[in-house]
Amino acid sequence: MxxxxxxxxxxxxxxxxxxxxxxxxxxxxxxxxxxxxxxxxxxxxxxxxxxxxxxxxxxxxxxxxxxxxxxxxxxxxxxxxxxxxxxxxxxxxxxxxxxxxxxxxxxxxxxxxxxxxxxxxxxxxxxxxxxxxxxxxxxxxxxxxxxxxxxxxxxxxxxxxxxxRIVAELDAAYRERGYDGIGSGYPSDPITREFLREYVSREGDLPECARTSWSTCDDVLAASEQSALEEF
The missing domain is CATH 3.30.420.10 (Ribonuclease H-like superfamily/Ribonuclease H)
Incomplete structure (x- = not known):
């Protein structure tokens, strides 16, 4: 079976x-x-x-x-x-x-x-x-x-x-780069949203672990272009 x-x-x-x-x-x-x-x-x-x-x-x-x-x-x-x-x-x-x-x-x-x-x-x-x-x-x-x-x-x-385990490894890797963790990775998770906001604010682009075709990624990039990341 x-x-x-x-x-x-x-x-x-x-x-x-x-x-x-x-x-x-x-x-x-x-x-x-x-x-x-x-x-x-x-x-x-x-x-x-x-x-x-x-x-x-x-x-x-x-x-x-x-x-x-x-x-x-x-x-x-x-x-x-x-x-x-x-x-x-x-x-x-x-x-x-x-x-x-x-x-x-x-x-x-x-x-x-x-x-x-x-x-x-x-x-x-x-x-x-x-x-x-x-x-x-x-x-x-x-x-x-x-x-x-x-x-x-x-x-x-x-x-x-x-x-x-994969998410935990990603979390550890981004913590080593000075971030406060990536959370669960789900769009509803405030830690995940804060990570995306901070990453785009610092780097001007999305992290490699992000699904760039997801609407959440479109939203964070749009907020960055409008200088409104704090509202994301």
Missing amino acids: LGADEAGKGPVLGPMVAGAVRADPAAIPEDVDDSKRLSPARREELDAVLRDDERVAVAVAVVSVDRIDDPATDMNSLTVAGQAEALAGVARDGDRAVVDAGDVSESRFANRVGDAVAAGNGVDDGGDSTDGDGQSVDVTAEHGADESYPVVAAASVIAKVKRD
Whole structure:
């Protein structure tokens, strides 16, 4: 049984991360849940438990800000690609996968993910390419699958922990440059908004970790041009 989910679809800073888990159902901890419902400490514990169990295979795919900002694509397609790349890192021919639907049409999303897995463009958990002939996987997509299927909840934990670690590394790097941290990376986070305001004020441009195609970035640049950053 395989599950896949993603974390970080909506932030203005940092990548989106997709996670996939292939596991004996008995290997999934009983208290696994949608990652948003778990504390950071519990997510870290579950991530370690899953990775340390030989009955569990884990893979992640990191969708960079450059891919997100590419005008030739869109978030639905990138969600398909991310989940498929993660699944392809652990899938075997004939597996059944349940994924969290990233499209209003569950069946369309499932078909797109299945086709992409069959293309074989995956990555393993070390970030190495697993390109090949692909695997034939029966994919079902459901909205809220991370609330209904433990294996999808497990994948959501894997994805969230990986993204949180990436954001923590970015935060540390910008603190070394004299900033007060980047926050969660979400547009609603006042720390994130203050970081963007201060960065543009200092540098005159957006940081490399920003999704420049997001409206939040347009707003901060417009405020800079109007000398109104304090109102951003």
